[in-house]
Amino acid sequence: MTQHLLEVKGLSKWYGQDKNRHQILKDLDFEIDRGSFVVIMGKSGSGKTTLLNILGLLDNFDSGSYVFDGQDVAKMGENQRCLFRNSNIGFIFQQFYLIESLTVAQNIELPLLYHGGYTSSQRIDRVKKSLQDVELEDKFSSYPNELSGGQQQRISIARALVNESNLILADEPTGALDWRTGLKIVEILAKLNREDKTIIMVTHDGDLKKYATHCVFLKDGVFTEEEGL
Ligand SMILES: Nc1ncnc2c1ncn2[C@@H]1O[C@H](COP(=O)(O)OP(=O)(O)OP(=O)(O)O)[C@@H](O)[C@H]1O
Numbered sequence: 560m561t562q563h564l565l566e567v568k569g570l571s572k573w574y575g576q577d578k579n580r581h582q583i584l585k586d587l588d589f590e591i592d593r594g595s596f597v598v599i600m601g602k603s604g605s606g607k608t609t610l611l612n613i614l615g616l617l618d619n620f621d622s623g624s625y626v627f628d629g630q631d632v633a634k635m636g637e638n639q640r641c642l643f644r645n646s647n648i649g650f651i652f653q654q655f656y657l658i659e660s661l662t663v664a665q666n667i668e669l670p671l672l673y674h675g676g677y678t679s680s681q682r683i684d685r686v687k688k689s690l691q692d693v694e695l696e697d698k699f700s701s702y703p704n705e706l707s708g709g710q711q712q713r714i715s716i717a718r719a720l721v722n723e724s725n726l727i728l729a730d731e732p733t734g735a736l737d738w739r740t741g742l743k744i745v746e747i748l749a750k751l752n753r754e755d756k757t758i759i760m761v762t763h764d765g766d767l768k769k770y771a772t773h774c775v776f777l778k779d780g781v782f783t784e785e786e787g788l
């Protein structure tokens with residue numbers, strides 16, 4: 560097992576056609592170590608979500624290489640990629656994307672159903688464990704619209720944890736929350752990081768840098784040292 564969970568070399572991404580074709584990510588080289596908490600900052604439109612979606616195998620890249628836990632992502636077929644994503648990566652978004660017609664437990668259970676192979680009691684055990692991790696065991700049978708925004712985001716964290724993925728990708732997880740509630744969310748992520756999860760979080764909030772083991776700024780498709788926000 561190498562120290563690097565992710566290894567990216569010469570990664571580039573373009574969007575658009577012909578004269579509207581723009582390079583969004585330019586020849587990025589970096590590694591992300593197991594157990595790190597990486598914060599990505601940068602102006603709106605700088606490519607943060609694009610990068611996170613590529614790292615999360617939700618989007619393709621145009622050139623370069625991406626090796627995840629020793630596996631070359633470019634060589635995976637579509638099915639293999641979905642399976643790999645489902646087993647290895649948990650996502651948290653600014654909008655929590657909970658399904659309103661399902662209970663909290665059913666929402667959290669979804670990645671296990673997509674994965675397949677778990678018995679009903681195994682699924683319930685995993686859901687309960689994830690709910691404990693976000694300290695919302697008592698919301699098992701509630702519906703999302705009975706919860707506050709912060710609680711909904713904690714449920715979406717529980718859903719990201721349920722497959723016991725090593726990597727959590729969070730795209731502005733505090734963006735829809737007030738400052739204090741957002742802080743609670745990041746403190747949960749920091750706790751998970753201390754328990755060995757690797758976290759990559761995009762944020763506009765410079766105060767959250769203090770939780771990071773590494774902080775990078777994206778500007779014009781490349782990483783810069785300076786903030787320039
Ligand atoms: N599907 C797409 N098709 C064409 N252009 C796109 C697409 N998705 C993103 N872009 C462009 O790529 C650039 C980077 O977008 P991205 O969403 O990654 O930015 P961001 O840094 O996450 O911004 P924000 O902070 O506002 O979320 C933008 O100029 C955007 O318009």
Ligand SMILES: [Mg+2]
Binds near residue numbers: 607609730
């Ligand atoms: Mg974005």
